[in-house]
Amino acid sequence: MKQPTTNPAIDKVNRGLRRRYRAERRFRICGATAIITALCFLFLLFFSIVANGYKAFQKTYIQIDVFFDPAEFANENLATANFPGLVKTSMSSLFPEVNSRGDKKELFYLVSPGASFQLMQLVKNNPNLIGQQQSVWVAANDDVDMLLKGHIDRTRPETERRVSDKQLAWLDALAADGKIKKTFNTTFFTSGDSREPELAGIWGATCGSFYTLLITLSLSFPIGVAAAVYLEEFAPKNRWTDIIEVNINNLAAVPSIVYGLLGLAVFINFFGMPRSTPVVGGLVLTLMTLPIIIIASRASLKSVPPSIREAALGIGASKMQMVAHHVLPLALPGMLTGTIIGMAHALGETAPLLMVGMVAFIVDIPHGFTDPATVLPVQIYLWSDSPERAFVEKTSAAIMVLLIFLFLMNAAAVYLRKRFEIKW
């Protein structure tokens, strides 16, 4: 490999060669190690979330035979009928031997408190049911759900688990009769928050996130792009624009809670907008994402080659025409990418929303910008702090949904960039 040559300079080069390659190898190993470490952490994170949460997409149901006793529906108003009583009667009929008051309470505990609402809904949709016998699958209580998913260890002493020996026996009997099933948890995707884990869902929070982000997008994109275009193309370069530029860069690094405080002071206290609503949340997140969008938009405007500007000006286009016809279309993919990344950032934000009251228990699905609402990350935060064990898997499942949304948004950013990128 290293034959002595007559050229002394090449000899020197050859002597140093091994050291140079070694340095390169070392650097590449360092880089690869960093990547592998990062991937390991990422995998660990995903694994723990998925392992914790995948069971939340299933839900346990118990089949009961309900007799819609006409005597209970004497009153005109359906809501006042004794639906919990119907559920209890049905449960008792499954185990007629249960008599004592304490035992009955334990027995009724097996089904979710939501079962009576489910019956109410059935009757509302079909009043003909009154007077009929109907077999209905109702949600099981969260503790039953946890037990059947293996989160409660039945070998533990009775006092140490939330399901008693009697309840275990009843459940085993029901299972033997085929009256227990686990199916896909549609509730999780269609309902709002609830204090009963088996009734809680993320649809309310998803709608809240949607309305909030819609406000954020419709305000921050036009304002951000307009600001960037003005600063980059029209504003004179002087001390004032320098100050503005420095400030925008600083704002991008301000802790998001500060925007929450600002939003509280300005939008709620000064303008009197309603607390806990997507309007206010969206405005606060607009403030937060604006610097990100402005910076990304300016960078993408800067990357438009000056030759295109000269071409347009040289042909007699006005500055506005140059910007609107040539520079903006070329900068748009970069602007969109920046905007989507800003939106993804806003989607995952809780701290500023705390200040404007969006960290709240909200059951009803929001139907507009001024309905009280919460957002996905806040929902995750609230569930993670709930005492019920069943919320642990719900939390992880909600994180999975949030991650999927973030992933989709980032994929959209990549797609838009590829789709509209113009090469020359």
Place this chain on the structure above:
Amino acid sequence: MESLVETANPGVLSAAGKEEILSEATSKALHQVRETVGNPFVDNPRMTCREVNVYYGDKKAINNVSIDIARNEVIAMIGPSGCGKSTFLRCLNRMNDTVEGCRVTGDIRLDGMDIHDRNVDVVPLRARIGMVFQKPNPFPKSIYDNVAYGPKIHGLVQNKAELDEIVEGSLKKAGLWEEVRERLNQPGTGLSGGQQQRLCIARAIAVSPEMILMDEPCSALDPIATARIEELIAELREQYSIVIVTHSMQQAARVSQRTAYFHLGDLIEVGMTDRVFTNPRHQLTEDYITGRFG
């Protein structure tokens, strides 16, 4: 249209005598004074430039340049890198307005109209003085849209048929029509370098300018494409005044009738092209064209 002046035509070069007098002075003295050698003025000019100075901030880039541009001529501007020839070219359609910190003084008139006058709008001015740049810079749009863009923004056409006509005519004048007529909807950026540059020329002439400024239009092209552009320039001379900045003395010799030599912001010598190349009167011009520096 007046035909371009011939070298021997004393009527055009009105102050031919002055040229003789200047040539008697020693080149060394001229070097210090740097007054323009040769006669920069013509009768019935398209454009007149008088005592033009350009500053970039505190730095003076063009120093007291006075020159006329005749109708239907190709005038080449040559000189070593950094001599200010491109800067001067960009004064003629006020492209320097877009450069931060650039200031132009002096008097530049297009057909007697002061282009720096407050009442003169830069937009129609640039429509009258087209420009072709060093690097081919078609818009990342279709070939058709590239040519149609100028007429569209200036409102030169009433309908699609007129526009089609202009596009076709411009592409024909630029000698590109036969090559692209089948693919007008394909992106202009997909053409070869030489085709792109001809597309840029078609784009410039689509708005019916009176002058075309070319800033080293062939520096990014291979010899065949260069030859094609040079032929085109010769054809275009019949309708337009063309100012071409070039690094290549051969090109200047091939395409231009007159040549102006710039050196460090000064206009050193102007004259009929064959005279300047065969018999340069200024020492600096001679040094440059004989390849002693540049």
Place this chain on the structure above:
Amino acid sequence: MKKSILLASALIAGLFAGSTAQAAGRDYISIVGSSTVYPFSTVVAEQYGKTTNFKTPKIESTGTGGGFKLFCSGVGVEYPDISNASRAIKKSEFDTCQANGVKDIIEIKIGYDGIVFANSKKTAPLKLTRKDIFLALAKDVPDPKGGDKLVPNPYKTWQDIDPALPAVKIEVLGPPPTSGTRDAFVELTMETGAKTFPFIHDMEKKDKNMFKATTQTIREDGAYIEAGENDNLIVQKLEANPSALGIFGYSFLDQNADMIQGSIVENESPTFENIASGKYPVSRPLFFYVKKAHVDVIPGIKEYLAEFTSEKAWGAEGYLADKGMIPMDKKERDSIAEAAKNLSTLTMK
């Protein structure tokens, strides 16, 4: 381009018009306040929302103090109607309310919450007294060598305090100062524990500030770890670290009985019955406060009160008890329910 700008501005204009129109009226109850009461009031709210035609109330968990701050800001739809509290309203807060026009406030006591000291089931339960807890956690404690003076806390293990306790390092995970649980914990254990020393007991009369500083300052040498507001996190940390002790509300012990156990305090273990009967010493009352001026403005407040004070909610067998709230005795419940029905307002001298 122009079209999209037009569209966006129309949208924005519409939004603002909508939001101002909405601010004029509110058709749902707005509740703020204690994170301890939050799990209970949310259950009531949900039940109320599903069984009545009113919208489900909106409940923010702002902490007791933060809740009163919002609650007492004024009267009108932009201010909350109800504030949850894990302690009674303070005189200063009441005065703020009065100053801001919130004249008539209805106080409703809803039940009790026990504060438990729990450790992992992997070890034996501790038997503590409030004096032990004070000695373990106060920054300055009476000199173990005797004499009525305070020295920086010298205790490293539980055995140092009482030879009957295990020789385990003192390590307590508890709530931060912003939490209502912390306030209650300091008041109910630290102060009571400190008062077992006669000279500290006397200090309360002589030097109020000194007494406060002595009893309320928690040691900062690492034995007490502020674990944030998330009680689930404390439970997980206890599971991972069997020698540590955690401080939180009873409902978390109730839900995690398979992993953790409550320490016995003053010979009473923290069971539902013991807290309800008052035998377990570390428990506190929970309240909520209603703005009377809002009762007829915001629809459904009376019905919400009725739901909360119904036997099926706060009764001994009610659903709040299932969630870990300790109910009051029947007599007290009846009298408070009656007062709630009559909207009797609170007075403070």
